[in-house]
Structure formats: structure tokens, C-alpha cells
Amino acid sequence: MAKTLFQKVWEAHTVRQLPNGQTQLFIGTHLIHEVTSPQAFGMLRDLGLKVKYPQRTFATVDHIVPTNELKEPYSDPIAQEMIEALRKNTKDFGIRFFDTNTGTQGIVHMVGPEQGITQPGTTIACGDSHTATHGAFGAIAFGIGTTQVRDVLATQTLALSPLKVRRIEVNGQLAPGVYAKDVILHIIRVLGVNGGIGYAYEYAGSTFDNFSLEERMTVCNMSIEGGARCGYVNPDQKTFDYIKGKPYAPKAADWDAAVARWKSFASDPGCAYDDVVKFDAAAIRPTVTWGITPGQAVFIDEKMPALETLNAADRATAEDAYKHMKLSPDTAIKGTKVDVCFLGSCTNGRISDLREAAKYLKGRKVSPTVKAIVVPGSQLTAIQAVHEGLDKVFTEAGFEWRGAGCSMCLAMNPDKLVGDQLCASSSNRNFKGRQGSQTGRTVLMSPIMVIAAAITGQVADAREVFKV
């Protein structure tokens, strides 16, 4: 019988059926960070349990690390306490920790792929909702709560119910100035922020075939923003090429067998899906959010929706959003003044994002009214960017070049909006207060659109600014 990748991975990792009808699912790869793991280790100790497969858990520190302060102790004592707790926990339980002094630390969803830990046909769990990022490699990867982190540590399994699979097909060529970020913002806008509840999203079609792994990661990353706990792209030659030679990739003698196995996990032709949705890539334009959910988005050359065009439930959320964002219905968002520009995050903090941004920024200047920061998602990304001279392009233009971490995506470190500042952000969430100020405002967009905003000091159409 023809099967989806989701079904094949699920079956290969099924341990048994639990008394309540759920599946005890084996989690092949467990990723942890400092925010959602300390309580789990605490529970483990309280119950007198050990980590069952310490070699299958990998740790890094990302949320709380300051990006402009390299020396410890950090000025935030709680941040210091959290990083030290992770050091102790990983040491006590024999877990590999990609610490800040290793040159390999970074956002957990960047470290996995960079190390070759993220592989096709595997199950990956992490106490972080953006774990779906790893689905770009054909893994079934999803976010879990802290009690579930305990479950994985203690048993290497989770109690779960299978998901339905929705195939999201995007075909054709994206127009110049349109990127993977626009594709996923558009998908969420159309399918809704809760459209994916109960589903895994399988992203497919010629647009995805042509995407690099980094572009695929940008899309899979935001699956949860559409309500889908996981999203994936079937593995192909690009996937294998990306993994090859990475530290945790299968070595010479095992490589061919691994590739053959990985290929076998791809969805079979003719397999049945619970739902199929199709998009035309050519119809997607640069997309920005105007509200307080990632689904409240418009093409940059569209007006924001008039309230009377929305149904009753959406209208209530929209009214709240307009009030918070200090924007007016039925007007253009283009031209809105921007105070801060943030380039980074597990959505768009990879080397290809920095290269594309630098390409358009080179020789230009950040508007004097804008504070602009660029935060590479990982130390390896930062090292590569410096090697290519990208840091100079950013700093010469007026960006602050920072150390690796989550930074202003969720402002758990000192990088925060102040008051009602409006931030043009390459991150994934525009929730109220997300960027560290309860009245702060976030407009999500692609990296090139962040650069256009930084230069012009307003929400701008990068296609016009850069004449692409």
C-alpha cells in the first residue's frame, strides 16, 4: 500500500500501543535547550530516573544568551543560573552540550542540521514549538512540553496520537523579490492560524523541489504558526548533499546504505492524503503581517482588510490587532514608520538569509531613525559570515553585528523593543508583547524586506527599493 512519509516514519518508530489507545512512539533524536529542560531534569531526579539513551539527546543554549556580551557571568543572574543548570544537567547525565565556548552553539534548530544530527526518516522532539524546522530534511519533528521532555529523557519515547496529513503543493516559479518566507506567510494567511490543528503538513510541488534546504527550513519552521505541530518536505538529493560530511552524518562505509534508507521514507506516488491544497507560486507577492497573529497578513501592495469584510470572529481579533498595532483598517501598511529592524531567528537567521540581505544592503545605509541588529542563528553561521565579509557589509551600513542566539525573536535576553516601537522582523511571531515590550509591535517579513525597511525607515516593498 502506498504510504506517506509521515506514516512510514510513524510505523518505524512505533514501540507499542498504550492502554489509552495512544502510540508509544520512539524518539530517535531529542534536542534540548536551557528554557524548557531544567524542570524536566528536576522531575527526573525527583522520580529517581536516569536518561535512557544519553547519546540520543543533544543540548545547546539559545534563548537566554546575550548577543552583545560574551563574558560570563552574564549581567542577568537568572540567565547565568539557567546556562549553569544546563551545564550541570548535561554533565550529570552524559549529554553532548554544544556550549558557547565550542564554536558550535546556536539556535537549537540550526545546530541539529549543521551537525548532521537532523536526518531523514527520523523522529525528532524538542521542548520548542519550532522543532518542525527539522522536517525540511524529511524528519517527523515536533515541539513538546517540559513534562514530555522528561518522558523522552527517561524513556526515549512519547505517548502520542497519529496526525492526519495535508499535502500543501506549491508549483511554479516565485517572482523576483519573493522568498520562502513569503510562501509560508501566504500559506498561513490562506489556511489560517488554526487550520493545521490535527495535521502534519507535507510541503511539496516544484517550488519546494527547487528550494534549497535552508529555504525548506524557513517554511517548515512556521508550520506551528499555522496550527500544524509538524511539517516536512520529502527528502531528495539536495537533502543528502546537505547532510554529507557533517560531523554526525553517516560515514563513508555507511553512507550509501543510509541514503537508500532515507529515500525509502519519501511519500510513495499515489499515496492517500487526508487533504490536498494547491498554490500557484507565481501568484505569491512579498507578504507582511499587520496584526497580532501570523495569519493576519497582506501582500505589501495590498491594503489591510476593512473590518466589514471579515467574519464576526475574525473581526474581534482584527479590532484588537489594529488597536495594538496602531494601524487603520482599509489602508496601506506600506509606508508605516519602522523603529527597529531585526534580522535573525530560526526562521531566517541562516547563512543564505544573511547573504541575500547583504547583497542588497551593500553600499547602502540604515536610516538614521532605525535601530537595526543582525543576529546570526548560530556560531557556525557567524563564523562563515565573517569569513565572507558579510559582517562588514552589515556594520558599514549601520547594523549592529551580534553573537548567535534567539535574541529579539522572543526577547528572553537583553534584546528587547522599548515602548510601542515597531519592529520589521524576519522572525516567526507577531504576538502581543512577543519582542519584549507589552506595547511593542512586530511586522513579520522576509530578510530582504527587513533590509528595505532598514534603509527606508518604513515598511517598504523591497521590489521597488531595490528595483528587482
Place this chain on the structure above:
Amino acid sequence: MSLAKVTQVKGLALAVPGDDIDTDRIIPARFLRCVTFDDLGQHAFRDERTGPDGKESNHPMNSPQAARIAAAKKGVMVVGFNFGCGSSREHAPQSIWRFGFTALVGGSFAEIFFGNSTTLGVPCVTLSKDDLAECDAFVRAHPDVEVTVDVEKLVVTAGAKSWKASIAASARDGLINGKWDPIADLLDGAAAVDRTAGSLAYVAGK
């Protein structure tokens, strides 16, 4: 590990309106800077409850009703659709639970939030759109009437009113049988886990 059977939750109810209430709004990220969940109850919905000027807002969590629920350490929160969307932070249901709420009634719940709540023994049941609107209105009009969330019979009752409720079968099963924390069952499967591990090349190191 012996857990209480959560067949029925009864208590005063509080309506917290709105759809797509995300976990950043339930517990802002700065309160995730901690290594235990112990102090989270007081910070539930903090930025909704306190304005930038430091003054208390008219958010329902600031109401005398919320204070009664906090004092009783039991109560029902009535919410909208897609409640708990966004981050996987268990800090969100932990804060609601530690504030004093022991059940939630809503239109729909984000999956990770739902799972995190269930694992705390906090049922999140859903009502149809119309029933939810009626329940919400009733709760606001009758703050002194206790609401019962019957997980076993799948019904929410308040005074003479009752509404048909739903919850995932596995969650219902775990709650009513006192097995809402799956750790014991998962540990029981240890031998089978080792067999699965051995069958997976990337785990077995092949």
C-alpha cells in the same frame, strides 16, 4: 505512581474571551527565565492584567471572581477558539493551573497546549460554537453558580444548563483512569523500547 482520577471538575468559572490567545499572552517570555515552575501562578496573563503604566487593567483575571478561584484552588476557565496557540512552553498551562484553574472549556485548543494541560491532569474540553457562546454568557451572568466539567460523561453543567462536551478519547481515558501522566506506562514498555531502538539504524549506530 498513583494519580487522582479526574472524572469531574467542579468550581466557580471565569470567562476569558478571545480567539487565538497565544502562550506569550498567557505567560510572557520573561517569566520563562526560571528553573522551576513554582512561581508562575501569579504571573498568568501578566501583561494583559497590568498596563504599561503599571495599573491593573479590567482583564477578567483581575476580577474578584478570579480571586475567589485562586483562593479555592479550583475553577473553570471558559475560553475561545485556538486557545494556547504558539510556543510549546508548558509554563502556560502551569501558570493557569497554579493560579487555581483545574479545567478549561473552550471552542478549540492548540495541540501542544492541550497535551501539556492533560499531562497536568487539567482537562481541556470543547463545546460547539453556539453552546460555547451560551456557556460564556451564562458564566458571566451567574458568577456564583459552580460549573461542573464532567470528563467521564462528556458534559458541562451549570445550574439548570448543560452542554455536550468533547475531548480526545485518549485524554479522557487517561484522566478518568488516573493515568493522565503517561510516565508509568512509558516506563513499562522499556523492553519493547530497546527492541525498537535496535531496529533503527541511526539509533543503533549502524
